[in-house]
Amino acid sequence: MIPNTLPQSLIDNPLLSDWIGFEPEGRVRVSTGKVEIGQGILTALVQIAAEELDVAPSRIRTVSGETSGGPNEGVTAGSTSVAMSGAAIRLACAEVRALFLAHGADRLGVPAESLVVEDGRLRRDGRDTGHDYWSLAAEIDLTRPATGGAPAKSPTQYRVVGTDLPRVDLPAKIEGRGFIHDMVAPDLVHARIVHRPWRDARLASLDEAAVRRAAGLPIEILREGDFAALLGEREFAVQRAALIAREKAVWEGGTPLPDDTNSPDWVLAQPSRTRVVDTGTPPEREDGEVVSATYWRPFQTYGSIGPSCALARFEDGQLTVWSHTQNPYALREQLARCLGLDGAVTVLHRQAAGCYGHNTADDAAFDAAFLATRRPGRTVRVLFTREDEFMAAPFGAAMVIGLRAVLGPDRRPASWTIDIASPVHSNRPGSHGHHGFRSREALPDPPPQPVIRNDNPDAAGGGATRNGYALYDLPFHRLIHRTVDPVPLRTSSLRGLGAYANIFAIESFMDELAEAAGADAVAYRLSLMSDPRARAVIEAAAEMCGWPGDAPRGEGRGLGLGFGRYKNRAAYMAVAAEVEVDEAVRLVRIWGAADCGLVITPDGAKNQLEGGIIQAASWALKEELRFADGKVATTNWDDYPILRFSEMPEIEIRLVGESRDPPLGVGEAAMGPTAAAIGNAVARALGTRIRALPLSRERIMAALLA
Amino acid sequence: MTTTPATADDTTETILIVNGAPVRLAGDPTRPLLAVLREELGLVGTRFGCGQEQCGACMVLIDGEPVYSCSREIGALAGRSIVTVEGLGGGRGLHPLQQALLDEQAGQCGYCLSGMMISGAALLERNRRPSRREILDALDRHLCRCGVHNRVVRAVRRAGAAMDGLVDEGTA
Ligand code: FES
Ligand code: FES
Numbered sequence: 088m089i090p091n092t093l094p095q096s097l098i099d100n101p102l103l104s105d106w107i108g109f110e111p112e113g114r115v116r117v118s119t120g121k122v123e124i125g126q127g128i129l130t131a132l133v134q135i136a137a138e139e140l141d142v143a144p145s146r147i148r149t150v151s152g153e154t155s156g157g158p159n160e161g162v163t164a165g166s167t168s169v170a171m172s173g174a175a176i177r178l179a180c181a182e183v184r185a186l187f188l189a190h191g192a193d194r195l196g197v198p199a200e201s202l203v204v205e206d207g208r209l210r211r212d213g214r215d216t217g218h219d220y221w222s223l224a225a226e227i228d229l230t231r232p233a234t235g236g237a238p239a240k241s242p243t244q245y246r247v248v249g250t251d252l253p254r255v256d257l258p259a260k261i262e263g264r265g266f267i268h269d270m271v272a273p274d275l276v277h278a279r280i281v282h283r284p285w286r287d288a289r290l291a292s293l294d295e296a297a298v299r300r301a302a303g304l305p306i307e308i309l310r311e312g313d314f315a316a317l318l319g320e321r322e323f324a325v326q327r328a329a330l331i332a333r334e335k336a337v338w339e340g341g342t343p344l345p346d347d348t349n350s351p352d353w354v355l356a357q358p359s360r361t362r363v364v365d366t367g368t369p370p371e372r373e374d375g376e377v378v379s380a381t382y383w384r385p386f387q388t389y390g391s392i393g394p395s396c397a398l399a400r401f402e403d404g405q406l407t408v409w410s411h412t413q414n415p416y417a418l419r420e421q422l423a424r425c426l427g428l429d430g431a432v433t434v435l436h437r438q439a440a441g442c443y444g445h446n447t448a449d450d451a452a453f454d455a456a457f458l459a460t461r462r463p464g465r466t467v468r469v470l471f472t473r474e475d476e477f478m479a480a481p482f483g484a485a486m487v488i489g490l491r492a493v494l495g496p497d498r499r500p501a502s503w504t505i506d507i508a509s510p511v512h513s514n515r516p517g518s519h520g521h522h523g524f525r526s527r528e529a530l531p532d533p534p535p536q537p538v539i540r541n542d543n544p545d546a547a548g549g550g551a552t553r554n555g556y557a558l559y560d561l562p563f564h565r566l567i568h569r570t571v572d573p574v575p576l577r578t579s580s581l582r583g584l585g586a587y588a589n590i591f592a593i594e595s596f597m598d599e600l601a602e603a604a605g606a607d608a609v610a611y612r613l614s615l616m617s618d619p620r621a622r623a624v625i626e627a628a629a630e631m632c633g634w635p636g637d638a639p640r641g642e643g644r645g646l647g648l649g650f651g652r653y654k655n656r657a658a659y660m661a662v663a664a665e666v667e668v669d670e671a672v673r674l675v676r677i678w679g680a681a682d683c684g685l686v687i688t689p690d691g692a693k694n695q696l697e698g699g700i701i702q703a704a705s706w707a708l709k710e711e712l713r714f715a716d717g718k719v720a721t722t723n724w725d726d727y728p729i730l731r732f733s734e735m736p737e738i739e740i741r742l743v744g745e746s747r748d749p750p751l752g753v754g755e756a757a758m759g760p761t762a763a764a765i766g767n768a769v770a771r772a773l774g775t776r777i778r779a780l781p782l783s784r785e786r787i788m789a790a791l792l793a
Numbered sequence: 794m795t796t797t798p799a800t801a802d803d804t805t806e807t808i809l810i811v812n813g814a815p816v817r818l819a820g821d822p823t824r825p826l827l828a829v830l831r832e833e834l835g836l837v838g839t840r841f842g843c844g845q846e847q848c849g850a851c852m853v854l855i856d857g858e859p860v861y862s863c864s865r866e867i868g869a870l871a872g873r874s875i876v877t878v879e880g881l882g883g884g885r886g887l888h889p890l891q892q893a894l895l896d897e898q899a900g901q902c903g904y905c906l907s908g909m910m911i912s913g914a915a916l917l918e919r920n921r922r923p924s925r926r927e928i929l930d931a932l933d934r935h936l937c938r939c940g941v942h943n944r945v946v947r948a949v950r951r952a953g954a955a956m957d958g959l960v961d962e963g964t965a
Binding site for chain 1: 821823824825828831832835836837838839840841842843844845847848850877878879887891894895898900901902903904905906907910928929930932933935936937938939940941942943944946
């Protein structure tokens with residue numbers, strides 16, 4: 088049974104009414120601080136609530152990420168939502184159910200143990216008692232703190248959890264509804280921002296006449312400091328104006344970025360602070376064979392298919408903001424701070440296109456909020472242009488990762504060193520005591536930038552160091568972490584943070600060590616791995632792909648495998664990839680085996696893992712930002728291609744965990760293992776290893792010619 | 794007939810057939826079809842993704858062919874028949890592909906799906922039994938960042954089978 092210690096979300100939001108309410112017509116409100124960002128969290132939480140309350144899932148209405156009511160659970164990130172919000176909802180619902188049973192028993196003069204709940208109705212000996220949650224709701228005050236005293240069900244009793252409840256948000260979406268972009272208001276005013284191309288750029292001039300001409304309809308141009316916005320009644324006109332304004336704006340000063348920004352040399356040339364963490368016992372002698380290698384992950388971007396959107400309305404001193412932010416509470420706080428509206432800001436989460444890390448949602452929210460304060464009584468709607476989604480977005484941080492092992496006489500690493508250089512992986516609103524809004528920096532009197540930015544602490548899962556500690560049995564492990572800071576660009580969270588590149592590097596290096604040891608890559612891993620759950624996923628993936636296959640090395644075809652346990656504490660996953668390489672890499676097939684412990688929605692977990700594999704494969708094969716003229720030069724999908732339908736491998740997923748183990752987050756589990764599997768497969772197919780991502784056509788050609 | 798107010802001093806009028814009904818559009822004939830659908834006709838199911846014919850989020854059927862609506866000017870479309878995701882079912886509930894997407898749970902954020910349904914439905918009009926390769930090619934203009942591609946492929950197959958009147962569990 089899952090123990091009833093109060094989860095943090097319940098400690099932070101103790102009232103049962105924060106989480107649950109009974110509404111007319113047999114509906115149940117379940118509130119969560121976590122938000123739907125395409126990952127299916129609301130469906131999983133509905134299942135948990137339905138399970139513990141014993142009501143049909145269709146009765147449940149979720150309220151999510153609204154600062155006007157409901158629990159504050161911080162940011163939706165890091166594959167923690169089921170573990171955090173799910174744990175709170177599970178206990179709160181179990182307690183509500185117990186309260187109603189006890190109250191019903193009182194009313195009926197029978198022992199509570201003799202009653203059961205079926206779809207919200209109290210029943211006894213197979214007969215309806217005439218009472219249900221809704222008829223009793225007025226008699227039970229849920230504005231009381233949760234005690235955690237009511238037992239939640241044990242996994243063996245589950246009837247809803249662990250089944251494939253269809254996604255609750257999908258029906259609307261396949262009918263073309265359900266996105267923030269679709270919200271309308273009679274008093275809507277559309278806006279676009281003329282974003283600065285690099286940090287501290289000054290807007291020297293803007294040919295307003297040309298911008299107005301391009302619009303074709305009357306628009307308003309609002310300028311304050313180096314901030315410029317275009318507003319109008321008709322969206323297409325404002326959009327036209329925005330595209331021309333981008334070309335007509337003349338910027339000077341500030342910190343234009345050099346063309347070679349996206350290179351290991353540039354990253355290593357920036358200032359950095361170094362710390363060293365040793366674990367285990369250093370070997371007495373370091374005279375064994377040394378194997379070392381350096382890996383590279385470039386600056387990349389999340390590239391959501393829908394550009395960021397926000398709406399805001401300011402009236403009677405109150406600001407309401409609709410946003411697809413990952414953290415409505417932090418957004419509220421930073422908006423209030425920046426706009427001097429303490430206690431007067433409400434943030435309401437609304438869904439948008441998939442979110443894979445810190446995107447421009449908060450920036451769009453600030454833009455809309457700021458403009459709303461300048462146009463009180465109107466609903467201001469801001470949409471990012473596609474170009475700004477590339478140019479003005481936070482960057483997934485680049486990483487240079489050195490690995491070095493000293494092999495003992497048994498060919499196992501006696502000493503292991505990982506040396507990670509990377510800018511910080513979080514610059515969300517509120518990080519480093521900073522507002523984090525791009526446009527606030529362009530407005531007059533911006534608050535100063537933080538003097539230093541530290542990366543996410545290891546205890547919180549780390550940023551650059553996430554999964555930097557290899558899970559293998561290593562007698563001595565040295566981690567060198569160089570926080571590259573300050574840098575003149577905004578680096579932030581991209582799905583998995585450092586885990587993606589660290590697992591790519593570590594698992595590539597494992598293959599290199601196996602080679603040095605003359606051992607099979609899977610057997611070598613298993614000889615260094617004592618965690619049975621890790622072994623199980625590695626063995627499962629190897630079995631699924633028919634490891635080691637029959638392709639001879641270096642002849643254009645190969646299998647590769649990669650393993651990781653996200654954050655070293657969420658889901659375990661091993662991925663195997665089969666590739667063909669001629670001038671470029673073709674993905675033939677990918678297999679994934681994951682242990683996520685108790686899985687709330689197995690099909691949803693598979694969907695996340697498949698999607699993670701595809702995104703990680705796209706990062707690994709195709710993606711890198713380019714810089715020119717001081718700014719991002721890859722500003723559309725032709726410049727920054729991602730994996731397309733015609734390039735899709737078939738994918739097979741197997742869930743191998745046990746439902747008696749607590750749920751482990753799945754959203755980011757696939758990223759690193761996929762990159763590693765592809766990298767290792769390509770190394771086998773080519774007969775030579777490419778250690779820099781992406782494994783693009785240019786790099787393959789260069790390797791073939793070398 | 795829906796009539797929208799003139800947007801400029803331009804007195805041009807364009808008539809389109811949208812989801813089976815004629816629509817009279819006054820004003821600027823150079824405005825993009827996508828803007829007209831979303832802003833003027835309230836057909837918000839068609840999505841803006843890039844505005845550059847590079848992502849497929851805005852795909853609609855024009856006389857049965859999938860076409861990017863983000864860049865098409867309405868003036869060039871006079872008299873043409875346009876179908877958006879809202880009209881895909883032809884007023885008879887969900888199109889089989891919509892149902893199949895639900896059956897296959899082919900969605901994460903769902904932002905890309907409106908466009909894909911258009912191209913998928915057009916493919917199924919020609920070919921109820923497309924191969925995996927034919928489906929991949931038909932959908933290749935559509936980007937999805939969540940990675941639901943393989944599920945969408947399965948959904949197209951399932952829908953084709955349903956449209957053929959054959960219950961084919963093997964496509965699941
Ligand atoms: S919005 Fe038309 S193709 Fe992207
Ligand atoms: S489901 Fe999110 S972009 Fe396709």
